[in-house]
Amino acid sequence: MTGTRILIGKELLESWRTFRLPVVAALFLIVGLSSPLLARFLPEIIQAAGGEQFVTIEIPIPVAADAADQLWKNLGQFGAFAAIILSMGAVATERERGTAAFILSKTVSRGAFLAAKAIAIGVVLLVATILAVVVGWIYTAVLFEPPSVGGWIALALLAWLGLAAWASITSLGSTVTGSVAAAGGLGFLAFLILSVLAAIPNVGRLTPGGLAEPALNLAIGTPVELGDVVVPVVATTALIVACLAGSVWSFQRQEL
Amino acid sequence: MSASPARVVCLGLTKRFGGAQGVLAVDGLDLDVPAGSVFGLLGPNGAGKTTTLRLISGLARPTTGAVSIDGRPAATDGSAARRGIGVLDQDPRYYGWMTGRELVELAGRLQNLTVADARARAGTTLELVGLADAARRRVGGYSGGMRQRLGIAQALVASPSLLILDEPVSSLDPEGRRDLLSLIEHLRASATVIFSTHVLADVERICDRIGIMDDGRLVTEGPLDDLLGRYAQPVFRIEPEPGQSRTVARLVATLRATAWVDRVTEEGEGARLIVSVTDEATASAGLLPLVVAAGLQVAVYERARPTLEDVFLRLVGRVPSSREAA
Numbered sequence: 001m002t003g004t005r006i007l008i009g010k011e012l013l014e015s016w017r018t019f020r021l022p023v024v025a026a027l028f029l030i031v032g033l034s035s036p037l038l039a040r041f042l043p044e045i046i047q048a049a050g051g052e053q054f055v056t057i058e059i060p061i062p063v064a065a066d067a068a069d070q071l072w073k074n075l076g077q078f079g080a081f082a083a084i085i086l087s088m089g090a091v092a093t094e095r096e097r098g099t100a101a102f103i104l105s106k107t108v109s110r111g112a113f114l115a116a117k118a119i120a121i122g123v124v125l126l127v128a129t130i131l132a133v134v135v136g137w138i139y140t141a142v143l144f145e146p147p148s149v150g151g152w153i154a155l156a157l158l159a160w161l162g163l164a165a166w167a168s169i170t171s172l173g174s175t176v177t178g179s180v181a182a183a184g185g186l187g188f189l190a191f192l193i194l195s196v197l198a199a200i201p202n203v204g205r206l207t208p209g210g211l212a213e214p215a216l217n218l219a220i221g222t223p224v225e226l227g228d229v230v231v232p233v234v235a236t237t238a239l240i241v242a243c244l245a246g247s248v249w250s251f252q253r254q255e256l
Numbered sequence: 257m258s259a260s261p262a263r264v265v266c267l268g269l270t271k272r273f274g275g276a277q278g279v280l281a282v283d284g285l286d287l288d289v290p291a292g293s294v295f296g297l298l299g300p301n302g303a304g305k306t307t308t309l310r311l312i313s314g315l316a317r318p319t320t321g322a323v324s325i326d327g328r329p330a331a332t333d334g335s336a337a338r339r340g341i342g343v344l345d346q347d348p349r350y351y352g353w354m355t356g357r358e359l360v361e362l363a364g365r366l367q368n369l370t371v372a373d374a375r376a377r378a379g380t381t382l383e384l385v386g387l388a389d390a391a392r393r394r395v396g397g398y399s400g401g402m403r404q405r406l407g408i409a410q411a412l413v414a415s416p417s418l419l420i421l422d423e424p425v426s427s428l429d430p431e432g433r434r435d436l437l438s439l440i441e442h443l444r445a446s447a448t449v450i451f452s453t454h455v456l457a458d459v460e461r462i463c464d465r466i467g468i469m470d471d472g473r474l475v476t477e478g479p480l481d482d483l484l485g486r487y488a489q490p491v492f493r494i495e496p497e498p499g500q501s502r503t504v505a506r507l508v509a510t511l512r513a514t515a516w517v518d519r520v521t522e523e524g525e526g527a528r529l530i531v532s533v534t535d536e537a538t539a540s541a542g543l544l545p546l547v548v549a550a551g552l553q554v555a556v557y558e559r560a561r562p563t564l565e566d567v568f569l570r571l572v573g574r575v576p577s578s579r580e581a582a
């Protein structure tokens with residue numbers, strides 16, 4: 001698509017200059033640092049807080065799997081919020097400010113405009129996720145034992161796929177409603193609904209939440225059946241593709 | 257590098273906002289802008305000028321009708337027809353985090369210039385619009401006039417064969433206005449220029465052809481001299497000596513009751529009277545005696561050359577609202 005490569009460059013430069021990339025990267029870095037620490041020192045934290053004065057809580061000795069689990073949970077929450085915040089203004093802000101008209105008066109298709117935004121958001125989330133997982137791996141290795149490198153790479157990719165799903169749902173909201181607030185609201189609503197659905201057996205595998213089980217099993221080296229990975233990956237990818245296609249379909253019918 | 261100027265044809269162009277019962281912004285517009293002309297689109301606020309320009313530039317889609325640029329449809333998303341079009345919006349907004357030079361280079365790259373060409377052309381066009389010194393500053397710190405100059409630079413960077421400018425001089429100071437109008441005049445050989453404005457004097461100065469819109473319709477269109485010949489009536493200008501408001505009012509009443517007087521316009525609370533007449537010979541013989549009979553002491557009495565404003569007044573019934581401000 002004409003102009004996509006140029007627009008991706010512009011989007012990435014914008015992410016850097018407007019501090020989106022550094023801020024998201026810093027947030028993910030904190031997630032990566034804190035998750036293994038929290039997993040390792042949770043018993044001490046509870047003890048220090050006086051949690052055993054009234055009731056006795058049996059806390060198993062923390063292991064590397066707990067660090068992976070904690071990292072996944074934190075990425076699934078803080079990361080998801082970051083993905084939603086990052087994407088809610090993707091199209092709406094450009095339309096409100098009139099900059100979309102500047103770009104689209106050139107030989108750029110609306111599909112290329114949206115593709116560049118989606119790719120740039122994906123890159124920002126990927127960089128931040130890699131940062132979180134690399135730091136998380138190092139701290140897990142220091143505090144526990146070195147985990148499987150391949151398993152943590154799989155965890156990173158699956159976490160990124162889940163975040164990309166929240167970003168694409170929110171981008172769809174941004175395109176359809178043309179409002180930053182409405183897009184953010186739709187992103188959070190979708191996050192809540194899909195998180196609830198993820199707890200339902202069989203249905204959960206078809207949501208981004210279904211990526212958790214295979215991701216954590218791969219991270220701790222537990223054998224995983226191919227179907228357990230493929231089904232949530234395909235379902236989440238289909239959700240992303242559907243949201244992007246919906247965005248293009250809607251945007252092509254809008255006035256600027 | 258630039259292609260030859262483009263011809264723009266609108267056929268039955270109609271734009272309705274808000275469904276079948278919504279606002280009719282442009283109503284069945286038929287227009288043929290010859291290649292290489294400077295076309296001025298005039299009209300009061302809400303006449304449909306901006307919508308028309310957005311339809312031509314492909315930023316809005318017509319409800320019915322079509323626009324073609326050199327025979328190719330303009331409305332197609334990201335089409336090749338846009339390759340040779342430079343567009344300046346009425347209230348241009350750009351990325352505040354970019355420098356002026358980066359923005360113009362981006363515009364050039366998105367119009368298929370190579371990196372080297374975009375860089376070279378950005379320097380030239382920024383120089384042309386007087387922004388060379390501010391080229392490395394962030395756009396977020398630009399004033400309204402600078403943003404408008406930047407908008408003109410980004411529209412010109414790829415040497416367009418069609419330039420669409422919506423109120424291009426509205427934020428410029430007198431010097432900037434003069435410079436931009438000269439620039440547009442010089443583009444005549446290489447591009448077709450369509451621009452909207454409220455400033456009738458600017459249109460008179462540089463346009464080959466003029467279209468006047470009102471309520472979404474094209475009221476008339478043609479070369480300035482043709483319009484003056486077709487619509488402008490003979491005009492007499494009278495400037496009374498100060499302090500004769502009652503006498504002026506009496507004369508105005510008399511003139512308005514006279515058969516061969518079409519319209520009397522008072523400017524500056526009676527400081528100047530513009531008298532449009534239907535019969536020049538009768539008026540030449542009869543107007544001055546009426547002035548004398550009213551007892552008015554006159555500083556200036558002359559037969560004036562009809563202007564575009566007279567045509568505009570006759571066709572639309574009022575002058576553009578921001579005329580005084582401009």
